[in-house]
Structure formats: C-alpha cells, structure tokens
Amino acid sequence: MPENKLIVSSSPHVRSGVATPAIMWNVVLALLPAWIVGIYYFGPRAIWLTLIGIVAAAATEAIIQKIRKVPVTAMDGSAVITGMLVAFNVPPGVPWWMVVIGSAVGIAIGKQVFGGLGHNPLNPALVGRAFLMASWPVQMTTEWILPRGGSLSGATGLDAVTGATPLTVLKLARSTILDPASSIEQVESATASVQAIYAAWPQQLIGNIGGCIGEISAIAILLGGIYLIIRGFCDWRTPITYIAGVALLGWIFGGESGFFTGHALFQIFTGGLFLGAFFMATDMVTTPITKKGRWIFGIGCAVLTVFIRRWGGYPEGVSYSILIMNIFTPIIDRHTKPRIFGTKKAGQ
Amino acid sequence: MADTFSGGIHPPEEKRYSSDAPIETLPAPEVAFIPLSQHIGAPAQPTVKKGDRVLMGQTIGEPAGFVSAAIHSSVSGKVKDVALHMHPVTGKPEPTVIIENDGLDERAEELTAHGESWQVVEPDEIRKIAANAGIVGMGGATFPTHVKLSPPKGKIIDTVLLNGAECEPYLTADHRLMLEFPDDIVRGHLLIGKTLGAGRLGICIEKNKPDAIEVLQKRVEGTGIKVHPLAVKYPQGAEKQMIVAVTGREVPSGGLPFDCGCYVQNVGTAKALYDAVSKGVPLIERVVTVSGPILKEPANLMVRVGTRYSELIEACGGAIEDIYKIISGGPMMGLAQFSDEVPVTKGTSGVLLFGAEDVEVRPELACINCAKCVDICPAFLMPTRIAQCAEYENVEMAEKFGALDCIECGSCAFICPSDRKLLHYIRRAKALVRAEIARRSQS
Numbered sequence: 001m002p003e004n005k006l007i008v009s010s011s012p013h014v015r016s017g018v019a020t021p022a023i024m025w026n027v028v029l030a031l032l033p034a035w036i037v038g039i040y041y042f043g044p045r046a047i048w049l050t051l052i053g054i055v056a057a058a059a060t061e062a063i064i065q066k067i068r069k070v071p072v073t074a075m076d077g078s079a080v081i082t083g084m085l086v087a088f089n090v091p092p093g094v095p096w097w098m099v100v101i102g103s104a105v106g107i108a109i110g111k112q113v114f115g116g117l118g119h120n121p122l123n124p125a126l127v128g129r130a131f132l133m134a135s136w137p138v139q140m141t142t143e144w145i146l147p148r149g150g151s152l153s154g155a156t157g158l159d160a161v162t163g164a165t166p167l168t169v170l171k172l173a174r175s176t177i178l179d180p181a182s183s184i185e186q187v188e189s190a191t192a193s194v195q196a197i198y199a200a201w202p203q204q205l206i207g208n209i210g211g212c213i214g215e216i217s218a219i220a221i222l223l224g225g226i227y228l229i230i231r232g233f234c235d236w237r238t239p240i241t242y243i244a245g246v247a248l249l250g251w252i253f254g255g256e257s258g259f260f261t262g263h264a265l266f267q268i269f270t271g272g273l274f275l276g277a278f279f280m281a282t283d284m285v286t287t288p289i290t291k292k293g294r295w296i297f298g299i300g301c302a303v304l305t306v307f308i309r310r311w312g313g314y315p316e317g318v319s320y321s322i323l324i325m326n327i328f329t330p331i332i333d334r335h336t337k338p339r340i341f342g343t344k345k346a347g348q
Numbered sequence: 349m350a351d352t353f354s355g356g357i358h359p360p361e362e363k364r365y366s367s368d369a370p371i372e373t374l375p376a377p378e379v380a381f382i383p384l385s386q387h388i389g390a391p392a393q394p395t396v397k398k399g400d401r402v403l404m405g406q407t408i409g410e411p412a413g414f415v416s417a418a419i420h421s422s423v424s425g426k427v428k429d430v431a432l433h434m435h436p437v438t439g440k441p442e443p444t445v446i447i448e449n450d451g452l453d454e455r456a457e458e459l460t461a462h463g464e465s466w467q468v469v470e471p472d473e474i475r476k477i478a479a480n481a482g483i484v485g486m487g488g489a490t491f492p493t494h495v496k497l498s499p500p501k502g503k504i505i506d507t508v509l510l511n512g513a514e515c516e517p518y519l520t521a522d523h524r525l526m527l528e529f530p531d532d533i534v535r536g537h538l539l540i541g542k543t544l545g546a547g548r549l550g551i552c553i554e555k556n557k558p559d560a561i562e563v564l565q566k567r568v569e570g571t572g573i574k575v576h577p578l579a580v581k582y583p584q585g586a587e588k589q590m591i592v593a594v595t596g597r598e599v600p601s602g603g604l605p606f607d608c609g610c611y612v613q614n615v616g617t618a619k620a621l622y623d624a625v626s627k628g629v630p631l632i633e634r635v636v637t638v639s640g641p642i643l644k645e646p647a648n649l650m651v652r653v654g655t656r657y658s659e660l661i662e663a664c665g666g667a668i669e670d671i672y673k674i675i676s677g678g679p680m681m682g683l684a685q686f687s688d689e690v691p692v693t694k695g696t697s698g699v700l701l702f703g704a705e706d707v708e709v710r711p712e713l714a715c716i717n718c719a720k721c722v723d724i725c726p727a728f729l730m731p732t733r734i735a736q737c738a739e740y741e742n743v744e745m746a747e748k749f750g751a752l753d754c755i756e757c758g759s760c761a762f763i764c765p766s767d768r769k770l771l772h773y774i775r776r777a778k779a780l781v782r783a784e785i786a787r788r789s790q791s
Contacts (some may be wrong), residue, residue: 004687006685007672008673008686010682010769011679011758011771012678012680013675013679013680015709015710015761015764015767016359016765019767020718023716097687116714118445118714118715118716118766119714135699216603235719284718287717289722289730338728339603340728340753341726341728341753342600342602343601
C-alpha cells in the first residue's frame, strides 16, 4: 500500500458542499428579479448603471488586494453584490461616474480597509451610498426617472405638482398639513395627494413608481428574498421583524396628520424597505450571529426607519437605519449569547 | 416528548454501502496485535511475557487501577512479543501483546457461564463480570463499563438508554447487530437496568433503520423496555443529545449523565455484557463496518480484537483506487490513521477508506459571520467565536464562550461555508482553557 499518501487530519473528515462563494452568487441570483423590474421600468440605463457598479466594485477589490499582496478574490461574488447594491440604491438618472465612486468607496473604505470580506463592520454598499448622499445630495434625491407608463408616486396626476417619489410626497404633505400657516385649500390639496398615494399601493407593490433602480418592486425583491430564505442563505427573522415593525410603527407614527393615521401597506411597499430588509439587513458579515440578535436587529432597523421617515431630514431612512444597527451588531451579539446546553434555563 | 434535540446537521448518510450486508465472521488473524490500552483510563498491566502460551479469552492484561480494564487474548497461541505497535487512537506506538495464532481457538474458561440463569445474577456480580470480561463502551468512547455501572453514592439513575442511533455516516455495525442479535441486546439492557435499579429502559434508534426498530419493538414485548425511534439527525447518538431527546433532561454543563439520572450505553456493549454473563465470554471480538467510497466490497465484519486494518481491507477486496485516508470510526468524529497496520480494538466501530476525491479540501476563507455554526451547534455554543479565541489565544474569552462544553461532534466544521477548521481551533481552545484551569488550581 502506498502509505506515504495517507492524510492524517483531525475530524470531521466530511464537509457540506456549500461554500461561501456559492452563497454570494446565490444572493446575486436573488437580486435578478429586482434588476429585471428596474430595467423594465427605467430602460437600458438600469442595465448599464448596474454593470458599471459591478465592474467598479470588482475592479476596486482586485486593485486593492493586489496592493495589499493578498489573494485576489474579486470574483467570489461579494464585490459583485456590493456593486449591484450600490447601483440599486441610486436614482436611475444619476451620472454614471457617481455609481463608480459609490462602488469604489464602498469596497475601499467600507470593506478593504478593515481587511476584506468578513471583517467589515458596516455594509459596504451602504457605506458607498452614504458617501454619495453626503457628496451629491441633490442628484441623489432628484434624479428620478418616470417608470415606463407610470408615475413617480404611483398615483396619477400628482407628479406634475410635486415631481417626487411617494415618501417625499408624504413628507411634503405632512409638513403642509401640520403647518398652522397653511390655508384650508393647501391642507385639502395635501390631504388629497396623500390619499392618492395611499390608494396607489398596488402600483408601489409591483414597482410601477419612481425610486432607486433596484428598490421599486417589493414583489420582485420578495421573490428573491424568499428564494434566499428557502435555500438557507438568509435568516427570516430580520426581514420579517423589520417589515412588520415598519408596518406597525408606520401606522402609528408615520401618518400625515397625527398618530394612527399611517398607511401600513404604503409604508412597507415604498422606499427602500424591501431591498434593505431582504438584502442589506441580512448581510451576514455585518449583522448579528445569534437568532435573538436578529430579532433585535430587525426591530431596531424598523424603529429607526420609521423615526427617520417621520422626523428626520430625509424622506427615507432605510439605509441609515441599517448602518446604525450595523454599529450595534457586536454589542447585540455580546448580549444575546445562546444559553449553553446544560446551563440553567431562564426561569429555573 | 420530542424525538430529537435542538441544532444538528444532516450529513449524507452513505449507509447504503453496507446496511444490507449481514455480519460475516472474519477468520481470526494469524498474528494478533492486542494493545494493552483499549479504554479510557490507565493501560492494563501485561500478565504474559514473550514465549508464553495463551488461550483464547485468557487475561493477558490486568486493570491498573479502578478506571482501567482487563485485556484478553482473542486467539489461542504463543506470545511472540510484548512490544510497541502503532495504536489507532493515540496515533503512536503503544505497548501491545503480539500473539501468534495456533488456529486452535482453545478457550480459557476464566468466567462462569451463567447460561439461562443470567437473570438471577446479582448486581455486584454483574459489575464484577463486566470488569473481568474487560467490557468497555463500544460506541467509541471506550469508558470501562464496570466503572460506569458503579455510580457515586447519592446519584440515582432512573433511566437507562441503549444507544442504537448510529448517527455517523457510513457506519452500520450497530444496525446489523440490532437486526441479528436483538435478544442479546435486550438481555444486556435488562442486566444494566437491574444493576443500576433503573425503572425506565429505552432503546434509541434513528428512524433510518425501520427494520431494526420493528425487530426490537417485537423483542422488547413484556420486558418493560421501550423503543424510541429518533429523528435522523447528527449527532443524535451523542449521549447528551440522546438523553434530552428522550427525557427532556439536559446533562448539566460539566456534568455526566448520572447528574440527571440517566445512563447511556451502546447496543454493542449491552450485547457484550450479556455474552459475558450468560456465555462467560470476555470482550474479544466486535462488529466493524468496513466501508468508504473506494472500498471494493463494503461489509460488516465480526472481527477479533487485534486484527490489523490491512487484513479487514484485504478481506473486503481492497481499495479500487489509491487510499488517501483511513478513518477509524465514522467520518464525523473518527480518527485518521497513519498506517493500516493498526489493530482493531474494543472501540473500533468502523474502518473507512477515502480516495483522492474524498480528501480534497477547499482553502480556508475568512469567517463571514453567516452563523450557520451558531444555528446548528447542539451544545448551543458560538463555535466561530471560540475558534477566534483560539486563533488569538484569548483563553479567558474562550472559557467564557463555553469552550469546555463543546462535545466535539464536528457539526460546525462540517457546515462552515468558508471551510474553517472550527473544531480543530476549538480543540486548541479547550486545551488552552484546561491548561489555564490547571494553572489556576495550582496557584
């Protein structure tokens, strides 16, 4: 027997077939429905802006890894996800170089400075988006494109007045309604526009609205999200608590004229909630590793999102909510350690 | 009660290779290599020397202390030497009695065969027989059975579970044993129950062995024993996971099964105890599953202790490709061997052969916090965190994260998508924590 071939290693001697790159590429696959809807409503711009994001992210990763003299893993799927998500999180009308900068910053400052995959505390795509929001706030909040055959808000006849996405319509209307100086006509008109965008929730569900490239269609994102949950690549706890939390808190606090006047479906189908809940609040690297922690993470995101939408300076708060909760991840993990087998159960 | 524990994994079962192969008796080896340490505890002291003639079943090693076990010759013949020989568990040469088989199988009648009166043997006598017959746990842990049958005063055991889960992939030895020797197993179970005065007896079998469940359900009628079909999930056969599945009790952290009134013993051990009490036969042979993707004719063999692995492999037609790994036991917890010259011991449940394809390892990547290991850890630990503690030699944190509560089932390393050698790191963490505790208790 050729004894020199015997490998002596410690157990276990078998491994599951699922590898990290496979998980990453499955996430890419799960993002495709949202991309397809974006392309349908915004046209070819949505294709090439996304491709630019992907190439920029992968190239940045490769260049920095070359400089760091570490193995180049630009094609492990994770940089592709970052590039895709940066593009998915910008208005479709922004110049292409903003996507390049967003992806490059996301990978460079959001990921590689910490040591690359697995070591970044914040979601790289959201770091990229935050950088763009801070640097080009006007483009990031106005370069909307009308969805094919639809309107920015999903409701008909409003765009001419406001030229804004649904959450902006709500924010503007609310300030009009709550402003004592507003005339009765102004209040009535604002209330009517709010009622119109609330009534348009089916359009917001399918994605026939204005918004960032990949965030418009809740249903397409849900499709990808369910795929990830079924394959075990994403934990259901965070998206469920996040979305349910926004529905509940949005109903309580998110209305245009006081408590309990919010519209739950409008709150969850508009803005970046579904994209955030299924693809960014579930990013493995930057979110809690305990089950209990994932509940807390989802609830925290929901609270922050609703509060930013209601009282913050921006109409939408998903990305900042997730970034803020990313910062809390280590402390959440620390305080939600599972009970070790054979130690006391709570209440004993 | 639930039929399983929380956590766990589903590795490919791979039992099809050998599950339908009836137990065949492998002819006794021409030369038997019988290690003096085949158990947890002190190695036995040899009672024979070079040139002595020994009989089959004769004591050739006496227990050295309470936690130790007797060793018997598995053949009759002449002691060729008492020398060092490669050991399958320690991975290095260990004192071994090497016996040239004369082929006569002449038996030593050291133990009394109680025959049909096995039922009236008293508990103390049963313990003595277990000790004299050299019986140890045959699931792999090889803890001396007579010690286990003598729990400390004040520990009341009300539940005795026989472990027929056989949750390790490939292994089918216990499965075949349950099919072919159900009565011996049931009788051994009754003997253990009687010795401990336990009222609740259960035989635990994973549901992937419906035939064994059916057979045993018939054979336990009227005995008070209950058969517990358990979910097919690894590590269902781990003591603590089995106890919680059947009784809902958790063995306290740092404790033993008797701390929650339970006792678990492998089905093979129960049969060995019955054989010793009824037939007066010491533990000198066992069933070994010889299998693996590159073995020509996988089989379940009744093998004399001291038979070298090479002879088992040869009896099964050899390998169809170059052998890259020989595993003693199952692929999840078994030990990779340096040589095929190691002998079968009392704890050898399987000999597996892996080829080039089966040993390919993907490069280790960074942890991506996917938490798969946390989700599946049957001890409810955070394996990736303990592994990180080991990498950074942070002993204090490793202890806080419960490193010592790890049961080393390997589920974390199996599931890790980044192919991190989590269990390897955790073993390192455990060693560091143990050393630290020893240092603390000294100062």
